[in-house]
Amino acid sequence: MLQKSQAGAQAGAADRADHAQATSHVLRVEGLGKVFDGRSAVKDLSFSLQAGRILGLLGPNGAGKTTTIRMLTTVLEPTSGAFWIDGLASSRPDAIRRRMGVLPESLGFPKKITGLELMVYYGQLYGFDQRKARQNGLALLEAVKLRPRAHSLIGSYSRGMRQRLGIARALIHDPVVIFLDEPTLGLDPRGQKELLALIRSIARERMIGVVFCSHDLPEVSTLCDDVVILREGTVVAAGTVGEIVRKSRGNVVRIRVPAQAAQEAAQLFHGISGVMLVSPAEESGWIEARPADAPGDGEQDRLLGNRMLDVLIRAQIPVLGLQAEGGSLQDVFFELTDEEHADGYASVSVH
Ligand SMILES: Nc1ncnc2c1ncn2[C@@H]1O[C@H](COP(=O)(O)OP(=O)(O)OP(=O)(O)O)[C@@H](O)[C@H]1O
8 A cells, every 4th residue: 555655745746757758658668677596587678568459478488478577567676677557667566556457377266255255355455445346346247247157156167257357356456557477378269269359358448558478379469469579588579460470481482383384483483582492393393482581571571472473474384373371470489489590580669
């Protein structure tokens, strides 16, 4: 709880000044770092998140995601850098804790109370009286589609229902940012889909910024607006999902021509700037190509197949088969977090 002391009043004024500086972002992180026993777990991390947007924090095991989340949720003190939540600086953990909600990776709820009792308990911890805590609790249970089970014991809830209860609890004090650590872990495909839809609607309707940690890359591509990819504690890519996917080297085009025309077609493809043949023409007539430089111009990369087709049409070489594989967040993730291929990618800033 905040103390109404002179120091508190001064801190409040400073908070408001910070707030005025950074009102467009619900979360802003600058140069955040954490050193454990002389080893950097997170280095110079900077990004920002706007209200109503969902940011995916990605990285392989040991990349520094948990350390980052623990710093941003004030569990761990950063070694360097700072962050602001709703304009309030990380040097005021009590104040910023009241502006954020957290769904930790593993949730421990008492099993022998009802969902509503849990909501009332936490509502009162945040200073609501019994009536208001109950009213707020019921409204949030409705929002996460648990209203019909409000009076059931938590012990009877499925994993998906417990996750939804965890989200309702994280929203009790009307936070501006919520941190969700692997919320869909262990859910069946339907439960996963429903939870993702719920997270999206909460972000959009309540204008809450969501920081979402997951190892499920298709899920992150579907849900998130922005992505930060960490590798060994350092940001290796940051931007919107579209911006990051366009940086993929995964655009591969396979074209099949008659076997007797394969050499000629390969020669023609060689002549297209920006095209790299992956394999020599096969006896079957299949020829595989990808953009020569990475990261290339995303638009140009996506037009690779069109340019290859264009030269075949001009040379009147029949096209017998065509396969085009666009880049995905998964491609970029593997490329960036694989030591051999991690060079040559420029970061772009998250809006
Ligand atoms: N309390 C600690 N003391 C010492 N080293 C730590 C501590 N916590 C984390 N680390 C180290 O910091 C690095 C980042 O770990 P972190 O748990 O943040 O990674 P992660 O991306 O969350 O990994 P995972 O996906 O496996 O959960 C690792 O090298 C880890 O060993």
